Amino acid sequence: MADLHVLRVFCGPGGRGGNRLGVVSRGATVVGERQRLALAAKLGFSETVFVDDPDRGVVDIYTPSVRLPFAGHPLVGTSWLLRHLGTGVDVLRPPAGDVSTWHDRDFTWIAGRADWAAGRELRQHASAAEIDGLPAPPPGSGFLYAWAWQDEASGVVRARAFPRRGDSVIEDEATGAAALLLAHTLGKALDIRQGVASQILARPRPDGWIEVGGRVALDEVRTL
Numbered sequence: 504m505a506d507l508h509v510l511r512v513f514c515g516p517g518g519r520g521g522n523r524l525g526v527v528s529r530g531a532t533v534v535g536e537r538q539r540l541a542l543a544a545k546l547g548f549s550e551t552v553f554v555d556d557p558d559r560g561v562v563d564i565y566t567p568s569v570r571l572p573f574a575g576h577p578l579v580g581t582s583w584l585l586r587h588l589g590t591g592v593d594v595l596r597p598p599a600g601d602v603s604t605w606h607d608r609d610f611t612w613i614a615g616r617a618d619w620a621a622g623r624e625l626r627q628h629a630s631a632a633e634i635d636g637l638p639a640p641p642p643g644s645g646f647l648y649a650w651a652w653q654d655e656a657s658g659v660v661r662a663r664a665f666p667r668r669g670d671s672v673i674e675d676e677a678t679g680a681a682a683l684l685l686a687h688t689l690g691k692a693l694d695i696r697q698g699v700a701s702q703i704l705a706r707p708r709p710d711g712w713i714e715v716g717g718r719v720a721l722d723e724v725r726t727l
Contacts, residue, residue: 505527505528505529505530505532505533505726505727506527506528506529506724506725506726506727507525507526507527507528507546507724507725507726507727508525508526508528508584508721508723508724509523509524509525509526509548509721509722509723509724509725510523510524510525510526510580510583510584510719510720510721510722511523511524511719511720511722512524512576512577512579512580512583512677512679512717512719513576513579513676513677513679513697513701513702513703513717513718513719514700514701514702514717514718514719514720515696515700515701515702515718516702517700518718518720519699519700520676520677520698520699520700520701520702521676521677521700521701521717521718521719521720522549522576522675522676522677522678522698522701523548523549523676523722524548524549524550524551524552524576524577524580524581525543525546525548525550525551525552526551526552526554526577526580526581526584527542527551527552527553527554527727528554528557528584528588529554530552530553530554530555530562530563531555532727533553533727536570539551539553539563539565539570540565540568540569540570542565542727543565543566543567544567544568544670544671546567547567547671547672548567549566549576549666549672549675549676550564550565550566550571550574550576550577551564551565551566551577552564552565552577552580552581553565554581554585556596557585557588557590557592558590558592559592559596560585560592560593560594560595560596560604561596562577562578562581562595562596562597563597563598564577564578564597564598566666566668566670566672567670567671567672568668568669568670569668570598571597572597572598572599572619573597573598573599573600573602573615573619573620573680574597574679574680575613575615575620575678575679575680575681575682575683575703575715576677576678576679576717578595578597578602578604578613578615578679579604579611579612579613579679579715579716579717579719580611580719581595582595582604582606582611582613583606583611583719584719584721586606586611587721591606592604593605595613599615599616599619600616600619602614602615607716609718610704610716610717610718611716611717611718611719612714612715612716613679613714613715613716614708614712614713614714614715615680615683615712615713615715616711616712616713617683617684617687617688617711617713619680619683620680620681620683620684620687621684622645622646623646623647623648623680623681623684624645624646624647624648625648625650625681625684625685625688626647626648626649626650627650627651628649628650628651629651630651631651631652631653631661633651634649634650634651634661634662634663635661637649637663639663639665639673639674640665640666640667640673640674641665643667644667645667646664646665646666646667646668646681647664647665647667648662648663648664648678648681648684648685649662649663649664649665650662650663650685650695653696657694658691658692658693658694659693659694659695659696660685660693660694660695660696661695661696661697662678662681662682662685662695662696662697663697663698664677664678664681664697664698674698675697675698676697676698676699676701677697677698677701677703677717678697678703679703679705679715679717682695682697682703682705682715683705683713683715685705686705686706686707686713686715687707687713690707691706691707692704692705692706692707693705693706701717702717702718703715703716703717704716704717
């Protein structure tokens, strides 16, 4: 038996929004990539995380159709949850590499590299209204991150994300890896308002790493 914690990651200022995330806190109870992928598909969240070693921060991340070496909202959410459970860590270890993590008031942060978020198309639109008017998903294939300036001087961005993998996830409510890539591409700190009501902060560091942070809420705990 294992617990599944269902979180919302990158909640907005009023606690709304946030991308739902499933975290299996005792990942060893689900053995092998095939079984993990099947469970992730059954749950239907954008991502599901299996915590293989909470003390060392070793984690394994799955969408309903693929295994991911790195993803933003799963790592932010898992960092928050481990702290909530009393086993907080300073480093998470997904397949991509070591990811530093920390907490600052209501925000949980990670730092990642832009090349870990490769394969996502960043498409700029003329206005936030254009973003809001996009069909879900837009025509085409491959991960699309559509964005527009809402207030360029203040670094506020309106965005929506469409994985377009052919699985059950039509639109991501909040996407940390794409936010990381956008901050790297633009070279400035961003306040991203994504999906229905989510907020992601992303900021480049001089050493080339990109910090991504947001609020996390616990919705429920289930027994698998």
